[in-house]
Amino acid sequence: xxxxxxxxxxxxxxxxxxxxxxxxxxxxxxxxxxxxxxxxxxxxxxxxxxxxxxxxxxxxxxxxxxxxxxxxxxxxxxxxxxxxxxxxxx
Numbered sequence: 001x002x003x004x005x006x007x008x009x010x011x012x013x014x015x016x017x018x019x020x021x022x023x024x025x026x027x028x029x030x031x032x033x034x035x036x037x038x039x040x041x042x043x044x045x046x047x048x049x050x051x052x053x054x055x056x057x058x059x060x061x062x063x064x065x066x067x068x069x070x071x072x073x074x075x076x077x078x079x080x081x082x083x084x085x086x087x088x089x090x
Contacts, residue, residue: 006077014070018062034068037061 021033031038037058 006074009077010070010073011066013073014066014068017069017073018065021065032061032065035061035065037065 018032018037022038023031024033039056039058
């Protein structure tokens with residue numbers, strides 16, 4: 001696998017997996033897995049109409065999640081490549 005193709009695959013998969021897992025709550029008031037990178041949201045009052053709801057986006061945690069998923073994707077590709085290149089049993 002060529003290096004530009006590998007890097008682009010890692011970046012795309014890292015961002016995609018981070019956005020897909022962004023709705024998973026990891027702590028009260030925070031969403032994102034494995035690190036919470038959004039806080040806020042929801043209806044502040046359960047009895048009244050929902051007005052303006054503030055979302056706080058943590059770019060550093062988002063970037064850390066992307067890097068974690070890039071590493072996980074790289075490890076998966078490395079393991080799969082090693083598995084495919086092994087010599088068959090004779």
